[in-house]
Amino acid sequence: MELRKVAVLGAGSWGTALGRLLALPQQQVQIWARRPELAKEINSYRENRRYLPGVLLPARVRASSDLDEVLKNASILLIAVPSSALQETLEKINGKVSPETLIINTTKGLEPKTFRRPSEIYKAQLSEELYQRVVTLSGPSHAEEVARDIPTTVVLSSENRASAEEAQDLLMRPHFRVYTNPDLIGVELGGALKNIIALSCGVAEGLGFGDNTKAALVTRGLAEISRLGIEMGASPATFSGLAGLGDLVVTCTSKHSRNMRFGILLGKGKSCSDALQQIGQTVEGIRTTEAAYQLCQHKNIKMPITVECYKVLFEGLSPSEAVENLMQRSKTNEVEEGVKDWS
Amino acid sequence: MELRKVAVLGAGSWGTALGRLLALPQQQVQIWARRPELAKEINSYRENRRYLPGVLLPARVRASSDLDEVLKNASILLIAVPSSALQETLEKINGKVSPETLIINTTKGLEPKTFRRPSEIYKAQLSEELYQRVVTLSGPSHAEEVARDIPTTVVLSSENRASAEEAQDLLMRPHFRVYTNPDLIGVELGGALKNIIALSCGVAEGLGFGDNTKAALVTRGLAEISRLGIEMGASPATFSGLAGLGDLVVTCTSKHSRNMRFGILLGKGKSCSDALQQIGQTVEGIRTTEAAYQLCQHKNIKMPITVECYKVLFEGLSPSEAVENLMQRSKTNEVEEGVKDWS
Incomplete structure (x- = not known):
């Protein structure tokens, strides 16, 4: 079995909860935390005490503040940063992501000042090929509950049906039901x-x-x-x-x-x-x-x-x-x- | 100014709260309670201590267990009984209500066994003329909150537009916003x-x-x-x-x-x-x-x-x-x- 690497950008509650969800036997998860102290804390305690206290993370989840290291060889990229930081984050990863990478966006809300939707920011920053790999996740999902395996439903949308369905396969769990919706x-x-x-x-x-x-x-x-x-x-x-x-x-x-x-x-x-x-x-x-x-x-x-x-x-x-x-x-x-x- | 009489059938929390709302200077409200003790209690305390405790009723609201007395000269009839008691209640008032009476129905839910909707019960029991005067009230409205003038919105429906709009005029208050909807x-x-x-x-x-x-x-x-x-x-x-x-x-x-x-x-x-x-x-x-x-x-x-x-x-x-x-x-x-x- 080939081991896949999942890179999670954003060590808040949602990035951590979804990182935990993606830590399957065949998947290694690395969470990028901007602050080295937070990355260190997550690795020491196997818990994100600041943003998701009380949830033990599997050993397959590691954190790092080195973005290059996190992105290296990742075939799945999950982006969970605030909308105000999305543009800057995409600039940082520019050229470091292969065009086959599946990108799961969980950033919600409009960008300050420009009022752009997240997908508009992705479209402006990424190549068209890579933009077709972007799938947005939304729906009623408190991270604290998802991290405790409480039954949750979410919806995925994308310009590209195949990408959406690939992400659906990747994220479906007994307690996490994933629908697709073409209306991005x-x-x-x-x-x-x-x-x-x-x-x-x-x-x-x-x-x-x-x-x-x-x-x-x-x-x-x-x-x-x-x-x-x-x-x-x-x-x-x-x-x-x-x-x-x-x-x-x-x-x-x-x-x-x-x-x-x-x-x-x-x-x-x-x-x-x-x-x-x-x-x-x-x-x-x-x-x-x-x-x-x-x-x-x-x-x-x-x-x-x-x-x-x-x-x-x-x-x-x-x-x-x-x-x-x-x-x-x-x-x-x-x-x-x-x-x-x-x- | 002509004094109008409002008869309320049903002395539960909803009948009482709407009776209070209908007690305007030009409107006298009489609530029918099946049990004489309850009617007496409401009149003694000016409060329905059993079903709507803590809400003082205006002097224009009186209760009685005498159905004939309650119905006499009423030009507005508000029916707030459980769906299981609706058929029986309509049988009781048969022939005692003039065809101009505006009937406001607040009974919700399907009748046991027959699964009839309230309006189907009205249609079967009333003359067509009187059935055209029936308006159904629904929407998110805990009686306890309406009785405390907490902002609430409801919807009225009826086979007959004029009846619905008459009831809308009657019920609109600064804290009680009434919409109409033709889809009964x-x-x-x-x-x-x-x-x-x-x-x-x-x-x-x-x-x-x-x-x-x-x-x-x-x-x-x-x-x-x-x-x-x-x-x-x-x-x-x-x-x-x-x-x-x-x-x-x-x-x-x-x-x-x-x-x-x-x-x-x-x-x-x-x-x-x-x-x-x-x-x-x-x-x-x-x-x-x-x-x-x-x-x-x-x-x-x-x-x-x-x-x-x-x-x-x-x-x-x-x-x-x-x-x-x-x-x-x-x-x-x-x-x-x-x-x-x-x-």
Whole structure:
């Protein structure tokens, strides 16, 4: 049996959890950690104590801060860096990856400032041949649960069907069910736009509202981000799937989500800058809201939750006024115009 | 200003919460409670201590166990009885309701044995004229939250557009946003079929699984109950709306749900009969699963979660085997056949 090498770029919780999942008898996994101390710690304890505490890693998983060493002879490359670091990471690996390498991208969200989707960054940085090997993974998957073999479903998308199906074969496990979906734009937008709704659900929670309010935000929120997605070329079914609804539900019902936690602080009366300082990390939903607001104004798409969220984040509207605005719009029919109506 | 009378049949939490909401200056509300003690208690304390504790009722809300007295001169009738009691309740009011009365139905779920939707029971019991006045209310709405003015959205449907819009005008409040939807079958089926998925989410929780598993069940569950609903004449958009997705999310994330609690007990290893005994009340999801199972077998619709749920409930399959069956089906594409695919 030929031993394959898997290179994982990014030693956060997700890179570590998927590295563990990929450590099969025929696969050697090497995780690249930017900081040598972290690589050393992972190797000493066989545990990523900082980002995935409590999960023992098999001996087939090793970490290193030497990128060249990690990439050397890898036939599978898993990229799990924040979207803000994706461009820089791809620049670093430029010319060091053979064109047959299968690349699994787990980076979600839009790039700061440019608002590019991850696949747009890949397309700009890689040769067309290598870009056809890029497969994006998304769906409702807390790393902490995947690392504990809790049943999880995810979705893979790619420009290239064969690459997607190769990655599906590679990742399927008894507790990890992998679907494919050809709608790359929808899969990527679902994973980005859901952050607007998660942030809004956080605000509602911070204001002391309940399950009814959250369910309303999830439902009407999914409807409006789908409208934008469809306008941008996505398929509606994708937003009803794992990368849309699934990821939205897992984010809005979880305390792990930074977007939720940031929203809760806003709802409790903190200013944006105070809330950001308290979270201490990037809150993706802020720039996603900005991007979606600009797009919906430009394309004239009805996105009332996004608009109110934007006003809270960028125009100083109070969260309770935002809720009032949402609840008191003129009365309406639930379904979109043009769909089935009373005859 | 003419004083209108609202009769509420059913003194549970939902009847009481909506009775409170309908108690406007121009509206007198009378709640019918089957048991005289309950009616008396509500009137003495101005609180339904048994079913909606902690919520003070305005003086305009009174309770009575005398059905004739409650119905007398009512121009609005709100029916909030369990689906098992709907037929009997409609028989009781037969001939006592004027044909102009607006009837708001909040009964959800399928009738035991016959599997009829609420509107089918209304249609069979009422004159066509009166049936045109029936409007069904559904959506993510815990009574406990509505009674505390927590922002909530609901959806109304009816065979008759004018009746639906009249009820919308009647129920709209700053904290209670009411949409209309012409798809009566979809609105009713959403409110019934979601119980299968709630029960399944309970089982997953009882087995110790996490947010990833629940999000997968919600997503794939909504997809399969939509397939059945569409086959029965519902519109897909309704399942993505408040009566579908919204109600599903609020049920699957709530400890209030009997279906969830029953599922949790099954997941923890209790037998169906032990779990039922411990809940001590009807668990709607059981008969809904039975009905949906029969329908999907008959119509040849793929409903893997429903099938496994049925086997656990009626054929003694263990919950963990059911999960294994679900996770290990052959690998597949996420989107339905016929939808956008790799070209």
